[in-house]
Amino acid sequence: AQSVAQPEDQVNVAEGNPLTVKCTYSVSGNPYLFWYVQYPNRGLQFLLKYITGDNLVKGSYGFEAEFNKSQTSFHLKKPSALVSDSALYFCAVRDYGGATNKLIFGTGTLLAVQP
Amino acid sequence: ETGVTQSPTHLIKTRGQQVTLRCSSQSGHNTVSWYQQALGQGPQFIFQYYREEENGRGNFPPRFSGLQFPNYSSELNVNALELDDSALYLCASSSRGVPTDTQYFGPGTRLTVL
Numbered sequence: 001a002q003s004v005a006q007p008e009d010q011v012n013v014a015e016g017n018p019l020t021v022k023c024t025y026s027v028s029g030n031p032y033l034f035w036y037v038q039y040p041n042r043g044l045q046f047l048l049k050y051i052t053g054d055n056l057v058k059g060s061y062g063f064e065a066e067f068n069k070s071q072t073s074f075h076l077k078k079p080s081a082l083v084s085d086s087a088l089y090f091c092a093v094r095d096y097g098g099a100t101n102k103l104i105f106g107t108g109t110l111l112a113v114q115p
Numbered sequence: 116e117t118g119v120t121q122s123p124t125h126l127i128k129t130r131g132q133q134v135t136l137r138c139s140s141q142s143g144h145n146t147v148s149w150y151q152q153a154l155g156q157g158p159q160f161i162f163q164y165y166r167e168e169e170n171g172r173g174n175f176p177p178r179f180s181g182l183q184f185p186n187y188s189s190e191l192n193v194n195a196l197e198l199d200d201s202a203l204y205l206c207a208s209s210s211r212g213v214p215t216d217t218q219y220f221g222p223g224t225r226l227t228v229l
Binding site for chain 1: 172
């Protein structure tokens with residue numbers, strides 16, 4: 001079965017510093033990986049995805065993610081954090097079960113950016 | 116913001132009651148998926164609808180049911196509500212037939228069961 005793990009419940013970073021939110025995956029076959037962000041009392045917003053190709057994926061709001069097959073990781077990164085980046089971040093993997101195309105989510109990582 | 120809308124925003128029910136949640140998919144999308152997000156957890160897949168039929172189901176009991184309409188909008192129905200059903204219910208729309216398609220989420224419905 002497909003799964004993702006987010007080893008950190010919370011990441012703290014100062015505004016202007018680079019940030020990394022970690023995600024590791026376990027899949028059979030080729031991984032389709034996603035990052036979503038959730039602001040308080042809101043739904044999930046799509047940030048970026050890895051399907052195939054370049055290991056560095058660029059997404060919305062200046063975020064990028066690095067796919068590493070040997071380490072089975074898909075870490076989310078941003079060169080310079082903003083206070084407005086403070087939110088809950090979810091890594092997800094696509095699970096193809098029969099005809100169903102569903103997402104399996106990690107437990108989430110709360111990013112806190114201090115001014 | 117995505118074009119996915121959900122109603123109502125909030126809902127309070129008591130144990131044993133029934134509830135219906137609604138979702139309108141983004142223009143051009145033909146598939147709707149429903150997820151349950153309990154407090155402090157990641158979303159859990161409930162089921163998916165395509166061409167007005169259930170197209171896969173997660174580990175949820177039969178009292179969770181759904182519909183999809185010809186315009187691709189969808190409903191989630193939960194019967195005999197239990198306290199543990201309190202959660203944020205998210206719907207996501209996507210385009211079936213595109214393996215690399217992305218699921219876009221609505222703002223969610225917060226259900227509280229007392």
